[in-house]
Amino acid sequence: MARPLFLQCVECGRRQPFVPLTPTVCEACGSGWVEAHYNYAAFKRELLRGLPGRPFNIWRYQDVLPVEGASGLNNDCGVGWTPLRLSNHFAEQIGHQPIYIKDERYGPTNSFKDRQAAVAVAVMREVGVHEMVIASTGNAGVAYASACAQSGIKLWTFMTSMVPQEKLREVALFGGEVIKVSASYDQTKQISAEFAKRRGLLLDRGATSLGARESMKTIAYEVVEQLGWRAPDWYIQAVSGGLGPLGVYHGFDELLEMGLIDHAPKLAVVQADGCSPMVKAFKAGKSVAEAVIPQTRIAILSTGDPGKPYTYLWKLIQRFGGTMISASDAEAFAAMKFIAKTDGIAVEPATAVAFAGLQKMVRDGTIKPGEIVVINCTGHTFPVEKHVLGDQLSVDVEIEQSAAAGQPDNRLREGLHAALERLDERTTTVLIIDDNPDDAHLVRRILESRKTYRVFHSNDPWDGLSQARQRRPDLIILDMMMPGLDGLGVLEELKLDKRTEQIPVIIVSAKDVSPEERQRFVGQVAAVYQKGSLPPRAFADQVVEVLEKTSPKASGKENHPGES
Secondary structure (H helix, E strand, O other): OOOOOEEEEEEOHHHHHHOOOOOOOOOOOOOEEEEEEEEHHHHHHHOOOOOOOOOOHHHHHHHHOOOOOHHHOOOOOOOOOOEEEEOHHHHHHHOOOOOOEEOOOOOOOOOHHHHHHHHHHHHHHOOOOOOOEEEEEEHHHHHHHHHHHHHOOEEEEEEEOOOOOOHHHHHHHHEEEEEEOOOOOOOOHHHHHHHHHHHHEOOOOHHHHHHHHHHHHHHHHHHHOOOOOOOOEEEEEOOOOOOHHHHHHHHHHHHHHOOOOOOOOOEEEEEEHHHHOHHHHHHHHOOOOOOOOOOOOOOOOOOOOOOOEEEEEEEEHHHHEEEOOOOOOOHHHHHHHHHHHOOOOOOOOHHHHHHHHHHHHHOOOOOOOOOOOEEEEEOOOOOOOHHOOOOOHHHOOOOOHHHHHHHHHHHHHHHHHHHHHHHHHOOOOOEEOOOOOOHHHHHHHHHHHHHHEEEEOOOOOOHHHHHHHHOOOOOOEEEOOOOOOOHHHHHHHHHOOOOOOOOOEEEEEEOOHHHHHHHOOOEEEEEEEOOOOHHHHHHHHHHHHHHHHHHHHHHHHOOOOOOO
């Protein structure tokens, strides 16, 4: 255990002493990028010895964390030394290996924010803090509530009304005081700061808090040790305020300075399309990001004004290489389901944004073949499962009570037959791929009223392809005119995949279909319609007719289209 020997400004090089729980601001130039320095020579000797007797948790690297006395530590905290999992099916499906998943779900509250809370609260215990204030988009508030409960610290948590109610309840369950603010996250931070100032309470300052930032570097130490004392080629993380990768890269930098790795990985910062001020600034070649108004449903990533952390992340990328990209909410939700169904890992949408970004980077060649990728995986899914899955996650089968309760065999058979007929309908699935939600909703509503089919919709062609491969529907209704990848492109992709090559498709086009285009439809396309050529109800009747002719259930076949 050791306090930093000194703090050093990355901007001007000025050194200053470390004072616990004060903002890390340079006393000379005012920069907020001030890093802690420790006795690295002594720590390197311990590392080379294999860290004998050290616990396999965050305090394994206590020599480079800003906690001086053992009284501040909770060696049974269950934080840190999370698994580094080699992806199997997900990596295979997206066409890149090796991909390692740093699984931060293994902590008291299933989030990498548990690291931040563990170190910050340890420092508070050391200096005798008994009450504090934090503003949070979700995970940090829950992590601090758990850590404060263990340490007897009263916590005031300010959260926006966008945060899922389940996360607010978690904070309250741990005994935290929850203040729900009907405003943006940036405004919520201002209100929490004023509250802390009026009451004379400690305010958690996120990325400008040394303890919080230093905690994250333990991820870098663990990754390098778990990879056999080597660094990956890429480190990928979804970002809101930027605290995570800022801290992680201080760890990589320390390992580099000690000569324990020969390079630091390239950094990929991924944001949600609806709140991506860092990505916009990066693509414009700017070192300063302008604030935006968040327009994403992923509340955890809704920091509209990244401030200085963006500039520090930008400088890290200039130094080590990397990129900043964004993914839409729809892409994140699709990736969330994809990683769950391929590698059996359930993550929250804020993490799924990173997986969606990874898919894009592999697809466009940003990540080169054979490069070692580590992606930060955090959070649990229960606050958002209904939003992502909808209400069609199960198929209910009922047998009439009169037929099941001790009735003659023929009555029982009739009841079973009726139940199986209803089951055939309810397990018949239709996938609509159409970027016009109004058209898709109308067709879906009419189909569901006409028959008890399960109807799914995707407004993005790439997500539609992913859903087709995963769900293997009985029929696909495909719009010809979509941005990014048109209907012909989707059709070609369906034909090239054994899982989808036999699924019948109904093409819907807003324009006349040329003879050349019709020639390309031969085989898999069951019907072609021009929008407006049939009333919606008549079109739905035609869809049902196609289904009854082409569905394996209707023909008595057991195999699903695309299966052998």
